[in-house]
Amino acid sequence: MTEHNIQTVNILRYDPEKNNEPFLETFKVPADNTTSIQDALAYIKDHMDKSLSYRWSCRMAICGSCGVMVNKVPKLACKTFLRDYPEGVTLEPLANFAIEKDLVVDKAPFLERLEAMKPYIIGNDRKPEDGPNLQTPAQMAKYKQFAGCINCGLCYAACPQFGLNPEFIGPAAITLAHRYNLDSRDLGKVERMKLINGKDGAWGCTFVGYCSKVCPKHVDPAAAVNQSKVESAKDFIINMITMKEA
Amino acid sequence: MINYSPKRSDEPIWWGLFGAGGVWFAMITPVTVLVMGILLPLHGFGLVDISYDKVYAFVSSPIGGGFTVLSLSLPMWHAMHRVHHGLHDLQIHLGSVGKYACYLAAALVTVLATVWVIQLS
Amino acid sequence: MQNRKPYVRPMQRAWWSENNFFSWYMVRELTIVPLILFTLNLCAGLFALVSSSDAWSNWIYFSSHPVMLLINVLALIGALYHAKTFFSMMPQVMPIKLGEKVVPTGVIVGVQWLLLVLVSLVAIACI
Numbered sequence: 001m002t003e004h005n006i007q008t009v010n011i012l013r014y015d016p017e018k019n020n021e022p023f024l025e026t027f028k029v030p031a032d033n034t035t036s037i038q039d040a041l042a043y044i045k046d047h048m049d050k051s052l053s054y055r056w057s058c059r060m061a062i063c064g065s066c067g068v069m070v071n072k073v074p075k076l077a078c079k080t081f082l083r084d085y086p087e088g089v090t091l092e093p094l095a096n097f098a099i100e101k102d103l104v105v106d107k108a109p110f111l112e113r114l115e116a117m118k119p120y121i122i123g124n125d126r127k128p129e130d131g132p133n134l135q136t137p138a139q140m141a142k143y144k145q146f147a148g149c150i151n152c153g154l155c156y157a158a159c160p161q162f163g164l165n166p167e168f169i170g171p172a173a174i175t176l177a178h179r180y181n182l183d184s185r186d187l188g189k190v191e192r193m194k195l196i197n198g199k200d201g202a203w204g205c206t207f208v209g210y211c212s213k214v215c216p217k218h219v220d221p222a223a224a225v226n227q228s229k230v231e232s233a234k235d236f237i238i239n240m241i242t243m244k245e246a
Numbered sequence: 247m248i249n250y251s252p253k254r255s256d257e258p259i260w261w262g263l264f265g266a267g268g269v270w271f272a273m274i275t276p277v278t279v280l281v282m283g284i285l286l287p288l289h290g291f292g293l294v295d296i297s298y299d300k301v302y303a304f305v306s307s308p309i310g311g312g313f314t315v316l317s318l319s320l321p322m323w324h325a326m327h328r329v330h331h332g333l334h335d336l337q338i339h340l341g342s343v344g345k346y347a348c349y350l351a352a353a354l355v356t357v358l359a360t361v362w363v364i365q366l367s
Numbered sequence: 368m369q370n371r372k373p374y375v376r377p378m379q380r381a382w383w384s385e386n387n388f389f390s391w392y393m394v395r396e397l398t399i400v401p402l403i404l405f406t407l408n409l410c411a412g413l414f415a416l417v418s419s420s421d422a423w424s425n426w427i428y429f430s431s432h433p434v435m436l437l438i439n440v441l442a443l444i445g446a447l448y449h450a451k452t453f454f455s456m457m458p459q460v461m462p463i464k465l466g467e468k469v470v471p472t473g474v475i476v477g478v479q480w481l482l483l484v485l486v487s488l489v490a491i492a493c494i
Contacts, residue, residue, distance in 0.1 A: 016372035072386060098373035106373050116248045140465050151442060163378045165335060167249070198252025203261070206331050207456060208392045223459035230460065233306060236258035260430075271402065274448035277487035281448055281494065283439030287431035294494050298420045305416060314413065314493065322406050325399035332396050333388055337380060355410060362417045 007031040008088030009040050012051070014099050022099060024090070029082075037077035038066055038088070038089065041103075054103040064152030067094050068103050070199055074157035074214045094157040110153045113173035116195060119180055122188025139184040148177035148217040155211035155221050157161050161204055168204035169195060170212040173222035178224040181231065193235050202228040260327050260349065261276035267324025302366070303304055326352040331362040395452045398445035405442035408435065454479040 006028045014022035027048055029040045038056055045052045057063040058079045066077040069092040094203045097105035124132055155171035158160050162170045177192045206224045212222040286296050304310035326348040333344055383389040406431065447490035458475040
């Protein structure tokens with residue numbers, strides 16, 4: 001296990017103060033069976049080029065900060081290992097986001113979307129003296145899968161519809177809305193459906209399905225988005241019958 | 247910037263037709279292609295007989311007529327919805343003209359199939 | 368924040384060729400091309416049926432042209448590939464519950480294939 005070899009790590013570099021466009025730079029990094037992409041980046045920063053910028057925090061696939069493209073596939077750097085890439089790796093910042101510097105992208109559009117979905121319990125006027133708001137296991141099972149999102153943004157890097165239409169609300173945010181819409185304690189569905197019903201809401205999706213493939217937490221955003229289409233279609237019919245203004 | 251009060255999309259209509267067409271395309275189109283597109287022009291390899299009278303009798307019956315209209319129209323609604331979104335995937339932006347041209351084509355097939363089936367029965 | 372100069376990478380025109388997953392997505396979307404050609408030809412067949420038995424014979428002759436046959440074979444393969452993708456998406460779009468438990472994906476996909484086979488056999492038996 002301690003057998004060391006030298007691995008090739010290509011990194012897409014971009015310094016906004018010096019470069020007009022990104023370029024690839026090659027590093028040779030010592031690696032063994034336990035070296036993650038994260039470790040390789042740390043090695044480069046410590047020993048080869050201290051100007052390298054990348055995001056990381058927990059090193060254990062829960063903070064969602066270290067998403068990068070590994071050979072064009074969105075991955076968490078901390079749970080991806082060099083041993084699986086004997087031919088070397090090419091690291092690029094997450095696709096479909098603007099590059100700030102090196103592997104750091106501007107995640108503002110992503111965070112803005114999560115916030116727009118009002119991801120908190122709405123319209124429940126229980127007071128602390130009412131005691132805990134109990135849920136049955138069945139009520140929890142409805143949304144539990146969709147509550148596992150760590151906001152890493154890999155699904156946005158995987159989504160060609162987000163790449164083609166930067167206005168698309170996108171997988172994680174719609175999944176988050178769906179998670180709260182399915183929660184028995186929540187009454188905020190009407191507010192969230194306004195955004196889901198728009199052309200850039202659930203309807204911006206064509207079920208490519210790659211978001212669910214790359215999700216490191218198996219949240220299955222494609223399922224949430226397409227179930228949201230069903231919800232939006234129901235909402236459309238109800239609205240038509242009751243002749244309310246959208 | 248996020249548009250917090252977007253217009254309600256009319257996609258549910260097209261998506262509903264797309265979904266119904268998708269089920270038909272998956273479940274019923276395979277055998278339809280096999281029979282009408284492959285066996286019929288090859289004269290059933292001499293094994294099955296699909297004569298003019300047989301097809302005529304089927305299409306002019308109420309159930310057969312309805313089946314014929316659905317066989318032609320539903321897959322077409324499915325297909326034209328995919329054409330509309332596929333053009334966007336190919337970065338060919340035709341706007342609402344492209345969108346309505348697609349659905350008009352599907353509507354035309356539906357109307358023609360209905361008229362012809364009615365003429366027959 | 369003064370020195371920000373975010374670099375936006377343009378979406379490649381052939382983005383679907385860069386990744387196998389996207390290529391198969393495009394194959395799925397392209398299954399409608401032979402479907403449209405088959406359906407339009409079948410429309411012509413209906414018109415021929417309405418016109419006369421001679422027109423019907425002419426239409427069958429047209430349909431037996433190698434190019435039209437090739438299109439129809441592609442339409443059949445396309446329909447089956449569409450079925451494969453559609454059946455596997457179904458449990459994601461509309462998860463089915465029996466009591467408290469979600470029916471496993473494999474069962475739903477299997478049942479749909481079974482239905483397809485059944486429908487096809489019944490149709491062929493009716494000829």
